[in-house]
Amino acid sequence: MHIVAVCGSSREESNTNKLIRAAAEASGIGCEFIELGAIDIKPCSGCSMCMMNEGVCPIDDDMHGVCEKLLAADGFIIGGPTYFMDISGAVKSFIDRTMAVKYREIGPPHSDMPWHGTDPFYGKPAVLVTTVAGRGHERAIETLKVAFDDCHRMRIVEKLAEIVGMNDVDEMPETLARARAAGKKLAAALKA
C-alpha cells in the first residue's frame, strides 16, 4: 500500500509542500513525492488524441511517468498554492493532463456518455491542500475538489485550506497539527 503526494508549489520553502509532507509523514504509509516544480508538465493542447489512442498523450514530457505513478497509488495527497484566488497554472496543467488516464478503460465508466471515459481513481482516498497569504483559498480548494472528487471521483477525506500570511508553517503548530490529522485520516481510510 502506498500514497502518491503531488507537491504543487515550485518554491523551495513552500508552505503547501511542507503541509503535504507533514500529512504524509503522519500517515505512516509509504509515500512517493511528485514535485511539480522539478519536472516538465506542459499544458494540455486539447488535441483529444488521448481519447482516440487508449489514453496515450502525444506530448513528450514527464506526465507519462506521473500518470503511471498515479495509477499505481492507493491514496493521494494533492496540493498547490493559491494564486489569484485559485490554483496555480502549474497545478492546473497537471490536472488537465490527468485527462489521458480516463481513456485506458480502467475503473468504472464516468457516466453513460462513453466520451467521458472511466474513473481509474474511483473511490481512492485523497487529501487536498492549499495555502494562501490571505484570501482566495476557498475557491482554490473548491477547484481541487471539483477536479479530484467530481471529475476523478476520488474519496476526499480532508480538505486543508490554510491562511498562512507571510509566515512559515514550521512556526505554526496548529496548522501543522491539522495537516498531521489529515494524514492520519487518510491512513485510516486506506486501512478501512
Ligand SMILES: Cc1cc2nc3c(=O)[nH]c(=O)nc-3n(C[C@H](O)[C@H](O)[C@H](O)COP(=O)(O)O)c2cc1C
Ligand atoms: C502569483 C501569485 C499569486 C498569489 N495570489 C494570491 C491571492 O490571490 N491571495 C492571497 O492571499 N495570496 C496570494 N498569493 C500568496 C500565496 O497564496 C501564498 O504565499 C501561498 O502560501 C504560497 O504557497 P507556497 O508557500 O506553497 O508556495 C499569491 C502568490 C503568488 C506568487
